Amino acid sequence: MGKSLPRRLGVIVGVLIVLALAAFWILTIPATVPASALPPYTPNLANGKTMFNAGGCASCHAVPNADPDKVDPTRLGGGLALPCPFGTFYVPNISPDPKDGIGGWSEADFVSAMWNGTAPGGRHLYPAFPYTSFRHMQLADLRDLFAYLKTLPPVPGAVRPPDLVFPFNIRRMVGLWKLLFLHGGPFVADPVKSAQWNRGAYLVNGPAHCAECHSPRNPLGAIIESERFAGGPTPDGKDWVPNITPAGLRQGDNAKSPWSEGDIASFLSDGMTPDGDFVGGAMADVIRNTSQLSKDDRAAIAAYIAALPPRQGPTPPPQKKD
């Protein structure tokens, strides 16, 4: 008896480890959308282009250039480095190149990536790709977008894989992250609100994924829901993304009056703030995309943003003094 007790304990521990690994494996199986879930459909390329501009796909996926004016938004060869606390992501090639891009993807592959963050072959994509927002897009819009992407020029060139620190470099871990933070489904309109507000809510929270930059994130890199849209540091920690709730979008340095719907709409059209300033940095790239949207879509985004509940976000660090 004295000899078999440790042996029995060992067996129990071994079984528990196997069970834990099996549970981890089952819980982290990447979800996909089967081709059978996609009924016959004729895509609308014009709407696909609208989704492309609303989503700002080119801002991350276009081949980078030191001079942003020389970036061709139709050449989606990827390669841009995105440094963050977990390491560095390199934006993938999503041009229709059959070998290095998504030319070999089926429509179901594309929908699985956008809704579930799953790449062909059942591989988790990291949430640096904002499928947490794209999950709220309508199926027809995704199919239109996929058809539009297929019309763009193929760009050869494989992009290097992400360079992440342990344990974030274990891709299967993303499955646990999704269990915690990937929720909801396609956008459902609020019948109490206006059609314009609903269109704005859809664009902002789905394709345009505004909150992905304009919200603070927790230590696991997920948006802090109570401070959604309330601004925060950039992923590399160097700069700051503004609060875009009415608590943050103020005219002048200390003025009491928030931006009006008209202010927001015209800002999305030409990049000029109500103070006469022209925005720079990453938002200038966003303006490049939003300026391509219809006036109605910009007005809808403005209506939704102006009606956000005011929220206080994190406090920016004090400027360095020496």
Add this chain to the structure above:
Amino acid sequence: MIRTISAVASVAAIALGLSVAIAQQDVIKTRKDLMKANGDQAKIGADMIKGAKPFDLAAVHKMFAAFQNAAQKMPDLYPAGSQNESGSPVADKFSPTDKVWSDMADFKSRFAKFANDAKAADASVKDVDTLKAALGNIGKNDCGACHRIYRVEKKG
């Protein structure tokens, strides 16, 4: 004697360092004030375009003159070592990117273009429509295009 010389030398070095620091703060404040003035002027023009203010050609001339003035002075206001943040008393939500210093020739050439565009705009504006075209062009291709590369936001 040696002690005196070294004392004098260190006082001189401190004074020099201090005056350099003050000079850096001065250029940072000067360039911020010029940019702020540009924004204030652009707002007046934008208000005319939106119909919030009546069209006023004299004010339009004043705006484009302010742009040209700033464009001429700005290139000399980014000496080495004035990478902001060091100038804490005048640091605010915006800061120049490191590219200002690594691509100084391009950075300066953008002010030359800005001055030219402002001058051409001043000659072209006759009414609200021509103002809209001229200010829209400058906002996008001068202000916005340059801020996109050379300016970052440091706080919300």
